[in-house]
Amino acid sequence: MRDFGVYVHIPFCASRCDYCAFATWTDRDELMEAYVEACRTELARARTDERMAPASSVFFGGGTPSRLPPDLLAAILEAVPRRTGAEVTVECNPEDAAADRFASWREAGVTRVSFGVQSMVPHVLAGLGRRHDPASVATAVSLAGEAGFDSVNVDLIFGGAGETDGDWRGTLESALALEPAPPHVSAYALTVEPGTPLALDPARHPDEDTLAGRYEEADRILTGAGYRWYEVSNWARPGHECRHNRLYWDQGDYRGIGCAAHSHRAGRRWWNLRTPERYIAAVTAGHPTMAAEELLTDDQRRFEGLALALRTADGIPEESLPDLPELEGLVERRAGRAVLTVRGRLLANEVTTRLDPTALLRTVPVEVTDDLLLATPPVPLDLLARNGKLGIVVHVDEGTQGPDDDGDRIVGNGRPVTGDEEGQALLDGPTRLLLDHHDVEVVPQLAPVGEHL
Numbered sequence: 001m002r003d004f005g006v007y008v009h010i011p012f013c014a015s016r017c018d019y020c021a022f023a024t025w026t027d028r029d030e031l032m033e034a035y036v037e038a039c040r041t042e043l044a045r046a047r048t049d050e051r052m053a054p055a056s057s058v059f060f061g062g063g064t065p066s067r068l069p070p071d072l073l074a075a076i077l078e079a080v081p082r083r084t085g086a087e088v089t090v091e092c093n094p095e096d097a098a099a100d101r102f103a104s105w106r107e108a109g110v111t112r113v114s115f116g117v118q119s120m121v122p123h124v125l126a127g128l129g130r131r132h133d134p135a136s137v138a139t140a141v142s143l144a145g146e147a148g149f150d151s152v153n154v155d156l157i158f159g160g161a162g163e164t165d166g167d168w169r170g171t172l173e174s175a176l177a178l179e180p181a182p183p184h185v186s187a188y189a190l191t192v193e194p195g196t197p198l199a200l201d202p203a204r205h206p207d208e209d210t211l212a213g214r215y216e217e218a219d220r221i222l223t224g225a226g227y228r229w230y231e232v233s234n235w236a237r238p239g240h241e242c243r244h245n246r247l248y249w250d251q252g253d254y255r256g257i258g259c260a261a262h263s264h265r266a267g268r269r270w271w272n273l274r275t276p277e278r279y280i281a282a283v284t285a286g287h288p289t290m291a292a293e294e295l296l297t298d299d300q301r302r303f304e305g306l307a308l309a310l311r312t313a314d315g316i317p318e319e320s321l322p323d324l325p326e327l328e329g330l331v332e333r334r335a336g337r338a339v340l341t342v343r344g345r346l347l348a349n350e351v352t353t354r355l356d357p358t359a360l361l362r363t364v365p366v367e368v369t370d371d372l373l374l375a376t377p378p379v380p381l382d383l384l385a386r387n388g389k390l391g392i393v394v395h396v397d398e399g400t401q402g403p404d405d406d407g408d409r410i411v412g413n414g415r416p417v418t419g420d421e422e423g424q425a426l427l428d429g430p431t432r433l434l435l436d437h438h439d440v441e442v443v444p445q446l447a448p449v450g451e452h453l
C-alpha cells in the first residue's frame, strides 16, 4: 500500500523568532482546547467524507507542538487512523522537554522527536532570538533517549547574524556529540522570509558565499560521522530517514489538519484557513475549512516531481536533465540517474531551471495497438510513475463489465475513471482498479499521458 501522511499544524509559540514566517501566534494559548477539538472534528470528517486512508506517517509541526498539554496532543493523535508501525513525529522546542511529557507522548504512540536546536553556540542562539541554551538541548536529547525515543532529529540553521565558520563547526560537532547521538540532522540555510523583521534588516542577511561554505562544511562533517545525505537539507544514519518528509519529496498524498495546513491528493492541492480563530469558527459551524485549492496540470506535476526528486540522493532519470556545459560539476550521472553533487545541491534551484520534464516520455518505447499508444516500461513502474508521469490505460476485454461512473476509480492515482470501458489516469504508484461490483487487480499498460484517448 502506498504511503499516506497526516500533517497536524499547531499554531502556538511562546515567542516569535524574527526570521520565522510560519503560521503561528504567541497570544492565543486560550484557544488550545477549542483548537484541538476542531482538529478532531476535521479528522472525523476527513475519515467519513473523504474516506481518508490510515496514515503511514503523522507529523505534528508548528508553531510549537511541544507547547500543547500532552493530553491534548494525545487526543488529536487518537483521532488519526494509523497503520501498524506508523511513524509519528512531534516537533519539540528544547525548553519544553520533560520526562513526563515524553512518557505521555510515548504512550500516545509518538515514535520520533524533532528538536528545534538551530545552534549550539549561545551568542548565535541569542541572535536568532531563541529562548533555550545548549545545556537545555543536551538535557532534552538525553530525556528523549531515556523515554525510549530512538529516532531523534535536530534542526540546525546556519548563517545567523554573528555566526562564524568556527561557530558553525562547533554547532555541528556539539550536535553530533549529544548523548545519545541523534540519528537524523536537518541543516537549513537561514532564509530571509518576506514580511519578517529579519527581512527589514539587511545587515543580518547571510551572504551566498558564506552559506555555501557552511553547507559544504556540514556535508563534510556529517558524512564523515556516518550520516548519509538523502535530501538537500537532510542527513540520516541508515534507517532513520524521515518517512513523512519522503512522502512530500515523492509527491505522495497527505492530509493537512489544522489552520494553514496544506493537503495534496493526486495533483490537487488545497490549504486551510490561516488563523486559528477562523479555522475553529469554520469547523464549529460545519463549514469547509479550505481557504483555496489548485489543480496541477500534467506538465506542472511532471515538472514538480522532477524538481523534488532532483533534491534527493536518488536523483532523476538522466534523460530529464540535458547534458549542458553549465551543469559541469553540479551533477553526477551514473546508472541512468542524474544526482546533484555537493556544489550542485547548493545550486539546486539553478539546476532545476534546466530540467526537461518531457524527455522521459519521449524515450519510452511506444508501439501502436488498436489506436492506442502502448508502452512497455523499460524502467521500474514506480520510477516512471514518480518521474515520468505516464498514464495508465485500463483495458477491459470485450464482454467484461468495465469501469463505469458509479464510484469506480483507480486507486493509487487521482484521476477518476469516467466513460465506458477504458480509462486513463496518472500513475503514481502501485495501482489497483476498484470497481463497485468487485475489486480487481489491474496490470497497467502504460502510455504517455495525453497522447491517446
Ligand SMILES: C[S@@+](CC[C@H](N)C(=O)[O-])C[C@H]1O[C@@H](n2cnc3c(N)ncnc32)[C@H](O)[C@@H]1O
Pocket: 019, 020, 021, 022, 061, 062, 063, 064, 065, 091, 092, 093, 115, 116, 117, 118, 155, 156, 157, 188, 189, 190, 191, 192, 193
Ligand atoms: C517551523 S519550525 C517549528 C519548530 C519549532 N517551533 C522551532 O522553531 O524549533 C521548523 C524548523 O524550520 C526551520 N526554520 C524556520 N524558519 C526558518 C528560516 N527562516 N530559515 C531557515 N530555517 C527555518 C527551523 O530549523 C525550525 O526548527
Ligand code: SF4
Pocket: 012, 013, 014, 015, 016, 017, 020, 021, 022, 024, 062, 063, 064, 093, 116
Ligand atoms: S521558529 Fe519555531 S519557535 Fe520560532 S516562531 Fe517559528 S515556529 Fe515558533
